[in-house]
Amino acid sequence: MSLPERQTDIGPPHYEKFLPPVIKKNYGKWAHHEVLSGGTMVHVAESGDKLYTVRVASPRILSTDTIREICEMAEKYSDGYLRFTTRNNVEFLLSDQSKMAPLLAELKDKKYSVGGIGPRISNIVHTQGWVHCHSACTDASGIVKSVMDELHDYFTTKTLPNKVRLAVACCVNMCGAVHCSDIAVVAIHRKVPVIDHETVGKMCEIPTTVSSCPTSAIRPNPKTKSITINEEKCMYCGNCFTVCPPIEIHNPQQDGVAIVVGGKVGSLRTDPKFSKLAIPYIENEPPRWPKVVAAIKNILDVYAANAKKHERVGEWIERVGWEDFFKLTGIPFTFQHIDDFTFMRDTLRNSAAFKY
Amino acid sequence: MSLPERQTDIGPPHYEKFLPPVIKKNYGKWAHHEVLSGGTMVHVAESGDKLYTVRVASPRILSTDTIREICEMAEKYSDGYLRFTTRNNVEFLLSDQSKMAPLLAELKDKKYSVGGIGPRISNIVHTQGWVHCHSACTDASGIVKSVMDELHDYFTTKTLPNKVRLAVACCVNMCGAVHCSDIAVVAIHRKVPVIDHETVGKMCEIPTTVSSCPTSAIRPNPKTKSITINEEKCMYCGNCFTVCPPIEIHNPQQDGVAIVVGGKVGSLRTDPKFSKLAIPYIENEPPRWPKVVAAIKNILDVYAANAKKHERVGEWIERVGWEDFFKLTGIPFTFQHIDDFTFMRDTLRNSAAFKY
Amino acid sequence: MGGKYKTPMLDELEKGPWPSFVTEIKKAAKRTEMADDELGQVEKSYVTKRGYWKHGGIVGVLGYGGGVIGRYSSLPNEFPGIAHFHTVRLNQPSGFFYTAEALKMIMDIWDKYGSGLTNMHGSTGDLVLLGTTTENLEVLFAEYSSRGWDLGGSGSAMRTPSCCVGQARCEWACIDTMAICNEVTQYYQDQLHRPSFPYKFKIKVAGCACDCVAAIARADLSIIGTWKDNIRIDQAEVKKYADGGMNIQAEIVEMCPTACMSYDGKTLKVNDAQCSRCMHCIAKMTKALKQGKVKGASILVGSKAPIVVGSLLSWVVVPFMELEAPFDNLKDLADKMIEWWDDNAKPRERIGELIEVKGMRPFLEAIEMPPVPQQVKYPRKDPFFFWSESDFN
Amino acid sequence: MGGKYKTPMLDELEKGPWPSFVTEIKKAAKRTEMADDELGQVEKSYVTKRGYWKHGGIVGVLGYGGGVIGRYSSLPNEFPGIAHFHTVRLNQPSGFFYTAEALKMIMDIWDKYGSGLTNMHGSTGDLVLLGTTTENLEVLFAEYSSRGWDLGGSGSAMRTPSCCVGQARCEWACIDTMAICNEVTQYYQDQLHRPSFPYKFKIKVAGCACDCVAAIARADLSIIGTWKDNIRIDQAEVKKYADGGMNIQAEIVEMCPTACMSYDGKTLKVNDAQCSRCMHCIAKMTKALKQGKVKGASILVGSKAPIVVGSLLSWVVVPFMELEAPFDNLKDLADKMIEWWDDNAKPRERIGELIEVKGMRPFLEAIEMPPVPQQVKYPRKDPFFFWSESDFN
Amino acid sequence: MPTLESEGKSYEVDEEGYLMDWSQWTEGIASVMAKGDGLELTGEHWEVIKFLRDYFDKYQIAPMIKILTKELAKKYGKEKGNTKYLYELYPAGPAKQACRYAGLPKPTGCV
Amino acid sequence: MPTLESEGKSYEVDEEGYLMDWSQWTEGIASVMAKGDGLELTGEHWEVIKFLRDYFDKYQIAPMIKILTKELAKKYGKEKGNTKYLYELYPAGPAKQACRYAGLPKPTGCV
């Protein structure tokens, strides 16, 4: 079979090819928008033109079949135009309002979920997990599915004080913006890695392995031509494993997830925030991680009941104080919550004023 | 001459011996107080008893003569009872209101300054300087005198939005709460220390000297039996000099002071705060440090004009933002303001929202 | 094909209203052994609570050093279909816009040479094709590139830039995010395909402070739109919001971080000198409030995930910069940043980490930016700081 | 005596309304050569912009390892009177209370053996006698100690504790600061006089969150009074403040950090569950508002000046502790802290620095305190944390 | 585990052909690997391999590409100091070919 | 600069009698210093001096008091492991007397 002629360094196709005419015409000249329902909105241009968006949930892992099905709907209702969002939802871009209802009907029929717009939960940012990554210490897709099944109403219809951004990281590499999410799951190890010394000596760059360790727990061991880990100092981040495969960090009995809360990305009202530790460990319970789901649900419910309108999770917590967060959610406070990594200093309370 | 019999480990005399009867009687049972003037106040006990306080400025360096003079006034007006405050002012403790006026008259007569109570400037916390300390890179007492002469009205009569706590540190050892003051002067070096290698080898503990350096700029030098300073890394803190005298850090041409602002100690309204760098360097200009005086006056004036009632300097700055602090005071922003020490990370702005 | 494995665990994940990734894998498994074996291996992971992938491999196409992630099952005998299971990163069009036609073409080719599974999209932004073999890589590349689609980045290289939808649909886009994203992608083609950096370098472009692409949290170079002049207020529209039941005092005025707004029940006022352009009031009252007209971007640097020194958010380095095509000022600036980083970093050291090690000063000097108060939340506290000879003049 | 030197520089500092330290030195210089030579040397410093003191010396009294700071002029030939110029630290009475009689006695002795100069007081709290010779030290000690006055601390030792005026005069003192200060001073006499710690250890006691002794900023062990139950409000007095012109809404309600107050023009209310006991409202309306009745102290640890790792404020370790004489619970706690520090610290490492190195957990375990949210401003961000075997049960 | 034969000896390699033990490397191995890719190793190829090998011996890590190109430029002339040149020599890229031929540990993590 | 004479040699000391060069130390110097303070060095005194000297040789720093007392207790019995004992031996204190006699650098900073 002769291959078509390959090209290099052409970059992606220019986006203009894929813009619907209403966008091309009104590019940069949008006046305002209105949320019409949990999953639909209209943008109005200065010219008066309107663009209707219908947002549909996606599991992100999509088969070519499903993508073809989506494409066919796009051809039917939005002149073939569609896009994906930065959180992996699908958006149909309609210029013809009259096609909204039939599209929504067909989507409903085909069991697609329409939602994610406005002060709601949108798709959970997540990555590979056991589906594709050697580094995973939980599965991302399974947790996402389980959590979103539970919170589905908050995607489609129910509203919250503000958007709540959820994320799942399948290891501390955190391939997403997990570290700045309203509520996120991050998978962690709890045991010092086990080293296959013979292979380490043959296959790894020792200096790279030594310098990979955030806590300087690793020392070269010239005798074994391998390395030694100071168990006292290791906090199981797995970075040594990343650079040196024979350092086994996985431990199915002990691997699990932590829940972090209160992060945000936008600069509205308050500065962007890192998420902070809420629950240090929940064991992996495939296929549906019931404890993880319950924990997230609990935090979300307490937030929904206590936050002011427009307050993000982190803004609410900072207003009432972390003392109250732990009290209201009933989550136990442990030694793990107290920072002892590089930047512990600023996390400790240095004030005589606090709540009980 | 035979000495009286020495005693050891007796500790200080019990404070009760020095309490006026009205205090003994109402100890722990005070109801409220009222500020009567810039330097006088009355405390009212639950019993209805009253205690009048007259606060008098002190240069802290006091001769025995002056102390005797003060004692005599105390005998005359407050039954011999007096105390010093935590900021080194003198307080006469009167139970008889009728003695207030004559005491104030005599104080005026003798040119004592009465003041420091309420939302004012009180005495400047400061330490030894050239008067007694080998470590000093400015004189503390001279700066204090010059500044307080200029701000004297704010001690005696004029009010400010809230208390303004000033301090002077004659080196970065900071023998005071300089690091948490509304406005403070801290003396600094700007040149890498000069080492007398021969003496270092003979007189210093090399490991102690090496570990004294906050930036790990110091390495032992086995050849010279002394140490080597990596000039790139040295930020002139002088800690090596503290542990090893032959390391000369003083440089009269380059030593000078920095001005820091916005610190506080109490937990009222906002958490205690560290002072932050406002002006990185002003040269030493004895005897009256005119540039330092002007700089402090300027910051104080801008604060007085812009802060809300009850706002401390740091609270005001945090409300308007540091961008505005530099704009309003006209102080230039330099590379020195940007933290590059251990905890730089949290000082850098990570938000898309700020002022110009 | 399909149905080789019993998957009681995964079947549980086909229940419930949210779309199921298991259903997707099963769909593909009907057509490819790859997907079917993937299903089997994932089921096994669900039982044993561990993954079965070998550590990442080095595979790719000729002339490129990145764009493909090598992946091998550690149980190739048990799951031969995924003995090789590499991912191909196709560089997405800016803003993730597609036509059905283009997408179907991509799928058709993928069905021919791959597992039939995708990630729409990868977290960096690529259109991720999930699972193929080493021998199919050159073929896939020829098929796609001949049709105008190139690979995205991987390795110690420029990574696929990405952006929010921006001016294509959003009234708040202060800059043309898609044009900028496309331009830097094209400008850095060599660095994107041939890893030559100390570590990865990511660029993300958001049109305003809402930051719908999380640029501030996960890009070495974060470009975020903003404006400089006064917020424009349409009082008639303000009234409509009030009439519509909005509690303007509580929801807008009291939530303004700089307390620069006031509302007397009739007129909404902004003390613009105090406004920090946080976007809150505009976002919640889009019909009544508009940004100023002098638009541009803030340039921030250094965010990343927690390994090694703890996660970073990007830091402001250039508070305001006008950005007009062809964005030469931006490319210049990025070049200077990368050059400084390249000259100074250790292997696997991100630019944010390097700035932490070296301090802001050498970085700002390298990019020829003066120090300005906007770069800091607050000035340093401890009186320990450096002086250069140049400061003594 | 006196007048040996022309001091044109220092004379400038006798002008102006603030009391002059120069005048003080001149007064003493009339009587002692020490003070006169001190004047001369300081004048010289003013001219050359540098000090002339040798690095601190080691002098003291028999049986003690501290309490005296050795000081020698580096120009003993030029200023022979201050060839020796040691300071003697007398331990002040708690709260800095004196009678004229006691003070005069102290001055009389000092005039006999010293420079005639003092610091009332040193920054740690001692009554500092400024300038004497080595041979006078034993005499001074005999004179003072026989009259009931002991030396304060110096060196790697317990330092002289100090406190705010507390219940002696202040309506807000939740604890008996002076009694506590006196008690710990007595309890640690041996450690105060005979340095045996890794470095200095300071204790300061403040009666409430106003912290009038800056305990939170400059004490290894900071004890700060607080209460647990509800603020007591006298609405009649509230009215008087309002009538007197106080803008209660702006000055009190809106400045409450927890936004837990409300005022409708008549009644001032506090949502006590939300109150953080910051003291603002009480301090500004002392006649109307009173603390609750369940009083005690928060125990904080670790503050210090910037050398070596940057300045620290003390951290909350025990949010609330009742403190009644003889304060055994406090002494126990302090003993445990010191023991852990002593066992683990390197030389010249303060307890706050050690906690930073080791983490809070071993410290809290050593003092037998459980983790509680009050100990942190916020929990850790990065998902890197330790587990002990004991956590796995 | 796949193996590779060179000069009568057999060496363990991983599925991508990287030597499992960098200490076993010989020049012959490099030649065999190149042959497998249909490449004939020229002096210019050996310049790169030699540099990689020396660098690894000295530092136990593979050099960053930047260092490799810089050093090539310094030693062998400016025209050899860029990635273009490297990809001409090693079309599959320095990591996939040059490092592999030089017997260096397989690069990790940077994907 | 003051000097101290021992065994016919003269040594520079500072105004407080600390040896200006710790490497010149001899046992004779210790004895002379003690005499100056009116002390006669007993075996128990030498135990302390010897420990200080050994510790300094090994670590180039003076031990913390805690270490000194601990080691004395370990080596010579519990009753010698406290500051009270040290001050009995050396009434002016371990820093002012024991370290000085042992020729250690003058303690700094801790005042």
Ligand code: SRM
């Ligand atoms: C489509 C999308 C951009 C894209 O290029 O794909 C988008 C689109 C819009 N965003 Fe967004 N945001 C999108 C991701 C984000 C993200 C990024 C993320 O979640 O990873 C953020 C930052 C979240 C954070 O701060 O942690 C984000 C924070 C916002 C905010 C700020 C919310 C707040 O008050 O904190 C607004 C303003 C608002 O909602 O009032 C906003 C508003 C909007 C508007 C209304 C802008 C407009 O006028 O078009 C758009 C529809 C809003 C909606 O979905 O409710 N968008 N938006 C992204 C949709 C993701 C999804 O499928 O759900």
Ligand code: SRM
């Ligand atoms: C006498 C003294 C205590 C002592 O034991 O000596 C004292 C006494 C009182 N302080 Fe204080 N404070 C004293 C040092 C402090 C300090 C410590 C310091 O400055 O180093 C602070 C912490 C300052 C800080 O936060 O940086 C301090 C922060 C306060 C505050 C909190 C002010 C604020 O709103 O931030 C109050 C409450 C107030 O003023 O409303 C207060 C209130 C008071 C009251 C009203 C308490 C009372 O009811 O008796 C006393 C008279 C107030 C006055 O002087 O205006 N006192 N006060 C100290 C006088 C020092 C001086 O000579 O000026």
Ligand code: SRM
């Ligand atoms: C595919 C993708 C996840 C996904 O499912 O979407 C991904 C997958 C991997 N990432 Fe990532 N990262 C992906 C986006 C990210 C992001 C998000 C982003 O780019 O916006 C981050 C956080 C931002 C950042 O760069 O800091 C991210 C931070 C990491 C890190 C930590 C890097 C650091 O400096 O802290 C590693 C570890 C490493 O580089 O060795 C990593 C490493 C990896 C590796 C290569 C595993 C490894 O240790 O070598 C993963 C391969 C998985 C696989 O088998 O497919 N990945 N990775 C994302 C790229 C798809 C795409 O091109 O669109």
Ligand code: SRM
């Ligand atoms: C006398 C006094 C200043 C004064 O004029 O009031 C003082 C004077 C000295 N201090 Fe201090 N400190 C004094 C209170 C403080 C305080 C304030 C406090 O105790 O509340 C601090 C800040 C709090 C703290 O401890 O961190 C303080 C932090 C230091 C430091 C830095 C310690 C650190 O861990 O960062 C040093 C350096 C050192 O220990 O080597 C130091 C060292 C010194 C030395 C001994 C100089 C030295 O480098 O060896 C000074 C002797 C000066 C002299 O010749 O008289 N002094 N020093 C204060 C003690 C008087 C008293 O007993 O009442």
Ligand code: SF4
């Ligand atoms: S977060 Fe970890 S496990 Fe998940 S895709 Fe990224 S590297 Fe792999």
Ligand code: SF4
């Ligand atoms: S897991 Fe992390 S902390 Fe532990 S040894 Fe490896 S790199 Fe270091």
Ligand code: SF4
């Ligand atoms: S601050 Fe420095 S110079 Fe001033 S007394 Fe303390 S140690 Fe001496």
Ligand code: SF4
């Ligand atoms: S002055 Fe400070 S930074 Fe410089 S070498 Fe000495 S200890 Fe280090």
Ligand code: SF4
């Ligand atoms: S970041 Fe701003 S401009 Fe971009 S889509 Fe979001 S709201 Fe619109």
Ligand code: SF4
């Ligand atoms: S943009 Fe933000 S800071 Fe500016 S007025 Fe609106 S809410 Fe206030």
Ligand code: SF4
């Ligand atoms: S700290 Fe509190 S109790 Fe002590 S004097 Fe100040 S206000 Fe009164």
Ligand code: SF4
């Ligand atoms: S004490 Fe502080 S937090 Fe409590 S009600 Fe008063 S002002 Fe508010």
